[in-house]
Amino acid sequence: MNAKRIDKIATGVLYGVAALVVIILVALLGFILIEGVPKISWHFLTSPALAFEAGGGIGIQLFNSFYLLFLALLISLPISLGAGIYLNEYAPQNTVTGLIRTTIEILSSLPSVVVGLFGYLFFVVQFKLGFSILSGSFALTVFNLPILTRSIEEALANISNDQREAGYALGLSRWETVTKIVVPAALPSIITGVVLSAGRIFGEAAALIYTAGQSAPALDFSDWNPFNISSPLSPLRPAETLAVHIWKINSEGIMPDAKAVSAGSSAVLIIAVLLFNFLARWLGKRLYKHLTAE
Amino acid sequence: MDKIRESLLKKSIASKIERRGKIISLICLALIVSVVFLIFYFVASRGLATFFKNHINLWQFLSGTQWNPGTMGTNGQPAVGALPMIVGSFLITILSALIATPFAIGTAVFMTEISPRRGAKILRPVTELLVGIPSVVYGFIGLQVVVPFVRNTFGGSGYGILSGTFVLFVMILPTVTSMSADALNAVPRYYREASLALGATRWQTIYKVVLRAAIPGMLTAIVFGMARAFGEALAVQMVIGNATLLPHNLVSPASTLTSILTMGIGNTVMGSLQNNALWSLAMILLLMSLVFNLAIRYIGRKGKLNHER
Numbered sequence: 001m002n003a004k005r006i007d008k009i010a011t012g013v014l015y016g017v018a019a020l021v022v023i024i025l026v027a028l029l030g031f032i033l034i035e036g037v038p039k040i041s042w043h044f045l046t047s048p049a050l051a052f053e054a055g056g057g058i059g060i061q062l063f064n065s066f067y068l069l070f071l072a073l074l075i076s077l078p079i080s081l082g083a084g085i086y087l088n089e090y091a092p093q094n095t096v097t098g099l100i101r102t103t104i105e106i107l108s109s110l111p112s113v114v115v116g117l118f119g120y121l122f123f124v125v126q127f128k129l130g131f132s133i134l135s136g137s138f139a140l141t142v143f144n145l146p147i148l149t150r151s152i153e154e155a156l157a158n159i160s161n162d163q164r165e166a167g168y169a170l171g172l173s174r175w176e177t178v179t180k181i182v183v184p185a186a187l188p189s190i191i192t193g194v195v196l197s198a199g200r201i202f203g204e205a206a207a208l209i210y211t212a213g214q215s216a217p218a219l220d221f222s223d224w225n226p227f228n229i230s231s232p233l234s235p236l237r238p239a240e241t242l243a244v245h246i247w248k249i250n251s252e253g254i255m256p257d258a259k260a261v262s263a264g265s266s267a268v269l270i271i272a273v274l275l276f277n278f279l280a281r282w283l284g285k286r287l288y289k290h291l292t293a294e
Numbered sequence: 295m296d297k298i299r300e301s302l303l304k305k306s307i308a309s310k311i312e313r314r315g316k317i318i319s320l321i322c323l324a325l326i327v328s329v330v331f332l333i334f335y336f337v338a339s340r341g342l343a344t345f346f347k348n349h350i351n352l353w354q355f356l357s358g359t360q361w362n363p364g365t366m367g368t369n370g371q372p373a374v375g376a377l378p379m380i381v382g383s384f385l386i387t388i389l390s391a392l393i394a395t396p397f398a399i400g401t402a403v404f405m406t407e408i409s410p411r412r413g414a415k416i417l418r419p420v421t422e423l424l425v426g427i428p429s430v431v432y433g434f435i436g437l438q439v440v441v442p443f444v445r446n447t448f449g450g451s452g453y454g455i456l457s458g459t460f461v462l463f464v465m466i467l468p469t470v471t472s473m474s475a476d477a478l479n480a481v482p483r484y485y486r487e488a489s490l491a492l493g494a495t496r497w498q499t500i501y502k503v504v505l506r507a508a509i510p511g512m513l514t515a516i517v518f519g520m521a522r523a524f525g526e527a528l529a530v531q532m533v534i535g536n537a538t539l540l541p542h543n544l545v546s547p548a549s550t551l552t553s554i555l556t557m558g559i560g561n562t563v564m565g566s567l568q569n570n571a572l573w574s575l576a577m578i579l580l581l582m583s584l585v586f587n588l589a590i591r592y593i594g595r596k597g598k599l600n601h602e603r
Contacts, residue, residue, distance in 0.1 A: 007495035014408055017400030018417070021471070024464060025420055028427075031435060082322025090316055091323075100323065102591075103330045109587050110333070110580070111525025113552050117559060117576050118333045121340065125564065142333075145326050173308045175315030196426075203428025206527040206552075210559055246430045247528050250437055259438065266431045273426050 029270070036267025039260050045268070048218060049245065054257035058265050060216040063232060064239040068133060068212060069201050071235075072140035077194060080145055081183075084152030089178050108146035115143045116207035124211060131238040136212025143207050144197055151193030155186040188291065192284035199276035203269050205243035213238030214248050242269055334580065341577030344570040350374055355574065361538035361554070363568040374571045376551075378540045380578065383550040385455055385541065386530065387523045390462035394470055395516055399505075402474035402512075407500050418475070424468035433529035436461035441533055450545035453535030458550070461529050466519035473518060477511020478504060510597025514590050521586035525579065527552035551575045 043057060050056030083104075091097040119139030129135045159182050167177030183190070216239065219232045226233040240248065246265050249258040344350050350372065358375020365373055401421075405413030440460045445452030481504050489499040505512075535547025536557055555575055562569040 003495050003498060007497040010497035010501075011408060014400055014404045017397060018404035018408075021397050021401045021467065022417065022420070025424055025468070028424070028435065028464065031439065032431060035438075079322045079325055082319040083326050086316075086319035086323045090319065100327055103327050106584065106587055107326065107330045107333075109521060110583055111527065111552065113525065113527035113555060114333070114337065114576060114579055114583070117555065117573075118336055120559065121336045122332065142329055145329070149326060173312040175312045176308065179315070199426050203426070203430070205428065205430045206556065209528075209556060243428050243430045246434055247532070250434060250532055262434050263438075266434050269428050269431055273428070274423065277423060277426065 032263070032266050032270055035263040036265075036270075039264030040267060044264055049216060049261070051254060052256075054255075054260075056255070056257075056261065058242060058245060058261070058268070060219055061240055061242045061245045061265070062268070063219070064133070064212070064216065065202060065241040065243070067232070068136050068140060068208070068239065068241060069198055071133065071137035072144055072201055073194065073198060075137060076141040076144045076148055079141075080148035080152055081190075083145075083149045084156060085178055085183070087149070088153045088156040089174065089182070104146045104149060107142075108150065111206075112143055112204060113206040115139060116210050118142070119207065120210035130236065131211065131213030131215075132236045133212060133239045134235045136208050136239060136241075137235075139207045139211040140201050140204065143204060144201055147200070148193060148197050151197070152186075152190055155189035155193060156182060158189065159185045184291070188284045188287040191287060192280045195276055195280035195283060199273045199280075202272055202276065203243050205241070205247050208241055208244050209247070212241060212244070214240050214244060216240040216245075337573060337576050337580055340570060340573035342574075343565075344374070344567070344574045348372070348567045348570060350567075350571075355571075356380070359540050363571045372567055374567070374574075376571075376575060376578070378538050379549050379551045379554050379575060381540060382455065382458075382534070382548045383524060383552070383582075385548075386458040386462055386534075386550060387520050389455070389459040390466060390523050391516055391520045393459065393463045394467050394519060398467055398470035398474050398515070398519075399512060401471045402478055403500055403505070405471075405475050406478040407496070407504065413475070418472070421468040421472045421475075425472065429465065429526055429529040430532075432461055432465045433532035435464075436529060436533040444545060448545045450543075451535065451547060452545070453533060453547045454543075454545045455534070455541050455548050456544040457533040458530045458548075459544075461533055462523045462526060465526065465529060466523050469522060470515045470519040473515035474508075474512045477508040477515060480511060481507045510593050513593045514597075517586055517589050517593065521583060521590075524582055524586070525552065527556050531556050551579050555579070 045057065045062060046059040047057030048060050049058060087097070087101070091100070116139055119135060119142065123129050123135040123138045124131060129138075163181050163185055164177055167181045168174075172180065217237060218230070219237075220228075220230045221232055223231040224233055225231050226235060228234060229237055242265050246262045246269075249255045250262055255261065344355065345352055354371065355374055355376055357377055358373070359377050360373040360375045361378060362373040401417065405417045436457060440457045441452040443452075444450070444454070444457050444460070448456065485503050485507055486499055489503045490496075494502070530550055531553035534549060534553055536549045536553050537547035538549050538554065539547070541548040555572055558568075558572045562572060
C-alpha cells in the first residue's frame with residue numbers, strides 16, 4: 001500500500017464518519033419534528049394539562065416557561081453586565097482577578113442538577129420561598145450568570161481601545177466612557193449573547209424540578225394582580241415549565257397520552273430554541289447595521 | 295474667593311459618578327463570586343453531616359454496595375453504600391466519551407480539512423444548533439427510540455448503562471465536535487503548507503501534523519464532553535432504570551449519582567440520614583466537576599507550553 005492509496009482510503013473513511021454523524025443528527029431533529037409537529041394545535045398550546053385523561057394541552061406550562069425566562073433574564077442581565085464591565089474595564093491583571101475568573105468558570109461548569117439542589121436548600125428552604133416562580137427564577141439566574149458574564153465580557157473586550165481613548169480625550173470619566181461609548185458599541189454582541197442564553201434557560205429542567213416545582217395549578221388568566229395566588233403573574237405560585245413537564249409525564253406514566261404530549265412539547269421546545277438562535281443572529285446583524293450605518 | 299476654593303477642592307460630579315459606577319460593578323462581581331462559595335458551603339455542610347453527625351465511615355460510604363439509607367445493612371450499619379451509583383456514573387461517562395471521540399474527531403477533521411465549505415455551510419450550524427437542544431428532549435428520544443432498540447437487540451428491559459451511554463453519546467457529540475473543530479482551526483495554516491510542500495499526502499498531513507498540533511485542544515473538548523456527561527441528570531435518569539445495584543452487565547437496570555439525586559431529594563425529610571446521604575452524593579458530583587475543571591486548565595497550560603517551545 002502506498003501513501004496515495006492510504007490517503008484515498010482515509011478520505012473515504014472520513015466522508016463516511018461525517019455522513020454518519022450528519023445522519024444521526026438529522027434523524028434526531030427529524031424524529032422530533034415528525035412526531036411532534038402534527039400534535040401542535042391552537043388547542044394544545046393554550047389549554048391546561050390533564051393528568052388522568054388524554055387530550056390535555058400545555059398552555060400553563062408554556063406560559064410558565066416564558067414568565068420564568070423573563071424574570072431570570074431581568075435579574076441576571078444587570079448583574080452580569082456590571083460584573084462584565086468590572087472584569088473587562090476595571091480589574092487589574094493580577095492573581096486575584098485570575099482567581100475570580102476561575103470561580104466564574106467553575107460556576108459555569110457545575111452540573112445544573114447541583115445548581116437546582118442549591119436553589120432548593122437556599123431559596124426554597126432557607127428563605128422559605130417554597131416551590132415558586134421566584135425560587136425558580138433565582139436558580140435560573142445562578143445557572144445563567146457565569147455564561148452571560150462571560151459573553152458580555154468578551155463583547156466588551158472586542159471593542160477597540162481607540163473608542164475608549166476617544167472618550168477620555170473628550171474629558172469623560174471611565175464610567176461615562178463605558179456606559180456611553182463602549183456598552184452601546186458592544187450592544188449587538190451583548191444582545192446576541194443574551195438571546196442565546198435565553199435559549200439555554202428555556203429548555204432547562206434539572207435546575208427547576210426542586211425550585212419552581214413540579215405542579216401547575218390552574219390559573220385565572222383574567223386576573224393580572226400579582227398578589228393573588230391564582231393570577232398568572234403571582235411570583236409565589238409553583239410553576240412547572242415545559243421541560244419539567246416532559247420529564248414528569250414520562251417518569252410518572254399516569255397520563256394516557258404522555259407520549260403524544262411529550263412529542264408535541266419537545267417539538268415546541270426545539271422550535272423555540274431554533275427561533276432563539278435565528279433571532280440572536282438576526283438581531284445582532286440588524287443592530288450592527290443600524291449602529292454602524294454600514 | 296472661598297467659593298472658588300471650595301469648588302476646586304470638592305469632588306466633581308463626574309468623579310462621584312465614576313466612583314459609584316466602579317462600586318456598583320464591583321458589587322455585581324462580588325455577588326457572583328459569593329454565590330459560588332455559598333453553593334460549596336451549603337452542599338458541603340449537608341453532605342459532610344453524613345460522616346460527622348450520622349458517623350458513617352467514609353470508606354464504607356464509598357465502597358459499600360447496598361443503598362437503602364432508611365434500613366440497616368447486613369453489617370448492622372445503615373445501608374449507605376454509594377458504589378453502585380459511583381460506578382454507574384463513571385461507566386456511562388467513560389463509555390459515551392469513548393464512542394463519541396472517534397465520531398467527533400472524524401467529523402471535525404472533515405469539517406476543517408476535507409471539505410471546509412460544506413463544513414462551514416451545513417455541519418457547523420447543525421452541530422451548534424444541537425448543542426442547544428434541551429436535555430429532556432434527548433431523554434424523551436432515548437425513551438422512545440433507544441430503550442426499545444436495546445431491548446429488542448440485546449434483551450433485558452432495555453433500561454440500563456447501554457441506553458444511558460447511547461443517549462449521552464448523541465448528547466455530547468455536537469459539543470465535542472464543535473470544540474474539536476475549533477482546535478483544528480486554530481492550527482496555523484503554514485503547518486499544513488510546510489507538510490504538503492515536503493510531499494506529504496493530505497492524510498499524512500492530517501495524521502502526522504494537524505492532529506498532533508491540535509491534541510491539547512481536542513483533549514479539552516473530550517474532557518468538556520465528559521464533564522457534561524457526568525453531570526447530566528434527567529436524560530440519564532429517564533433511560534437508566536434507577537436500580538441501586540452494581541451493574542453486572544450493560545443492559546441491567548443501574549443508576550448514577552445524578553439519577554438517584556433527582557429521584558430522592560423530594561421524598562426524604564431534611565436533616566435525616568436518608569437526606570444527608572443524598573447530599574453526600576451531591577458533594578461527590580461537585581468535587582468531580584472541580585476535577586474536570588482542573589483537568590481542562592492543566593491541559594490548557596500544557597498545550598500553551600508546547601506551542602511556545
